[in-house]
Amino acid sequence: MILRRRTLRTQLMLLYAGPFFVSGAALLTVPLLGFNETEPAGTVPAPEPAQVAQFPFVTWSVSLAALVLVSIGLGWLVAGRFLRPLRTITATAQDISASNLHRRLEPTGRTDEFAELAVTLDELFERLEAAFASQRHFVANASHELRTPLTAERTLLQVALADPDATVESLRAACREVLALGAVQERLIEALLTLASGEQGVERREPFDLAEVTRGVLLSRQSAGVTVETALEAAPASGDPRLVESLVANLVDNALRYNVPCGGVEVATATVEGGARIVVRNSGPVVPPEEVDRLFEPFQQLHGRRIRHGEGHGLGLAIVRAIADAHGAALVARARSGGGLDIAVTFP
Secondary structure, X not given: OOOOOOOHHHHHHHHHHHHHHHHHHHHHHHHHHHHOOOOOOOOOOOOOHXXXXXXXXXXXXXXXHHHHHHHHHHHHHHHHHHHHHHHHHHHHHHHOOHHHOOOOOOOOOOOOXXXXXXXXXXXXHHHHHHHHHHHHHHHHHHHHHHHHHHHHHHHHHHHHHXXXXXXXXXXXXXXXXXXXXXXXXXXXXXXXXXXXXXXXXXXXOEEEEHHHHHHHHHHOOOOOOEEEEEEEOOOEEEEOHHHHHHHHHHHHHHHHHOOOOOEEEEXXXXXXXXXXXXXXXXXXXXXXXXXXXXXXXXXXXXXXXXXOXXXXXXXXXXXXXXXXXXXXXXXEEEEOOOOOEEEEEEEO
């Protein structure tokens, strides 16, 4: 038979009832001891031994039983009053769900641990509300970005099939456009998977050289019209080399894509106090300082512009931040006065 779990109120009741009972029992015992003392000479003769044993001990037993009940009652009331704020906090927290995370706990009117618990839970609900809002925004944008090329593909195929004068060349052209849109979808899905992998964290860390990873990325990139300057010093670190390569690739791609004609990109790696650092600087359009943090959100671009074909999907810097967070790396981004960004990531 499984014993029913005792509630916290029951445990506190027993804890409080104990001192009440011990104190009361001690007060009841003192008169009993005085009653048994020897009577002085010249007093009324003492009653029979049977009467001496009967009256005080019966009274003491009845009083003791009453004391047990009183102690339990007092302990129960004190425990209930003490736990009242906790019951209020629990009931409100249970009533809060994903659909009403904007609700907050009412102030307890106390300055003890229960007040600290209420404040901590309110901060937790605030973070959850922000996370749910970000997730809904992300899903809406991802759905839109995935639906757009699908709609375009369907339109191209329907137009091609409905054209009675379609030629082999026009059909080939339609197929090429469909393939191009399919490639866009493939890149988007790959970016979303990379973002999801970065947000999951790093399960197994391996040593790598940040300079070697960066060098490999730069060799695979085209920099037509943009001057790339490098200063790659050895920068050993540990983590997931595949994710780190994606971080570096997105930093470099972002610096090359959002640049100006005849602009420049500077890429440097080095070992600094606290870890291995990569710094990517680029020329480009002027970025208001207040918009820098927003650019690291998914599907965001400068001045809130919609993403056009060939400009990426607005996921590059979001991937950078997710991978940096997964590695416990410090990410610092600063808008340059002449235009462009200065981004530094330091791996511990």
